[in-house]
Amino acid sequence: MRQNPSFAMTDVAELRRLIDRNPWTTLVSSTDDGLVASHYAVLLDEDRDDLTVVGHVGRPDDLIHGLGERELLLVVQGPHGYVSPGWYGDGTQVPTWNFVSAHLTGVPEILSTEENLRVLDRLVARFENRMPQPRLLWEPPNDPDYIERLERGTVGFRLTPTKVVAKRKLSQNKTPEVVDTIIAELSSDGAYANPSLADEMRRAHDSMRSAR
Template identity: 45%
Template sequence: MLRQDIFAVTDPERIRDLIRTHAWATLISHVPDRGMTVSHLPVLVADGGPGDALVLTGHLARTDAEEHQLGAHDVVLVFQGPHGYLSPVWYEATPHVPTWNFVVAHVHGRPVVLGPEHTYGVLTDTVDHFEGRFPEPWRLERVDAYAHRIAAAVTGFTLTAARVTAKAKLSQDESDEVVHRVVAALTADQPYAHPQLARAMRDSRRQQ
């Protein structure tokens, strides 16, 4: 990922928040004699990392874990926040060309594969994380016997981040007037409307 200081995200809590709110991750491995292997999975932020290190937990199908040779080598987890196309028409200023605003984090590290009991704990935590938005959350214990049976085909893991690269390209290099016009376009009734991206741009402007 292209490194640009103006777009770099270094605040650990901001990175954790990105992962918490966009927990559907892409797992990328380079497996010897097989090449690149890619999977998609939910990943959570774990508490209590050593020295405030970022610690993640996740799970994927056992066959996927075997394809990645999970735990045998380093991997990258990619978390993608709000993103979208920006038309130069919205800027009402020249010169501008089409571009893409986005928020993303890359977490590098080597997973530690968990045993059945801890894997079931990851499954429980994952359900609780996503169900927590409902007024009456569903709990895995409601189908405990069934859940334990299918959990045998799941591999859980933890990953302590060895390196994190995060970027929020949100028009920080543009004037307040231009950002205001782009935000207005993103919240209007038009083909590339994206209120969540507009909110991220407003938040970024306040943090500058």
């Protein structure tokens, strides 16, 4: 991802927030047969305060990616959306796409069976806890034999990135008045309404304004 200093995202707390809110990621590897991409949910490692993530892949994706043997690129995609030139006011303008994204690169560590089971348990709990009657991993009708068979079909990993490139392109190069207009349009019920992107823009620009 080509970086632009004006859009660079380097604050670890903000990057952790991005990962936590957008756990569905893309895993990319360069193999002898070319590029390979897969899609899996990840979580921040609860024992670390950096950008280390944990997750799993289903077999045989571990072999396809060479998991644990070669570098892996993990792409985190945050809120993104179309920005119309009509929102800029009069004058020559072109449309653009605002977005927040992070690329984490490193060689993953393969988890033990016990660690993988803990990650699987956390993943289920993370998303099921919002349900009115959560179906947690170790609760009936699941039984231990079923869970252990399930685990054997997966490979858990921990990725501590050795390279991080993150970008928050949210109209930082526009005037405050134009930014406010874009946020208002994204917050409306218009054709390109995008409340989550509006929230990210509001958060980023409030931080910029308070730092001035």
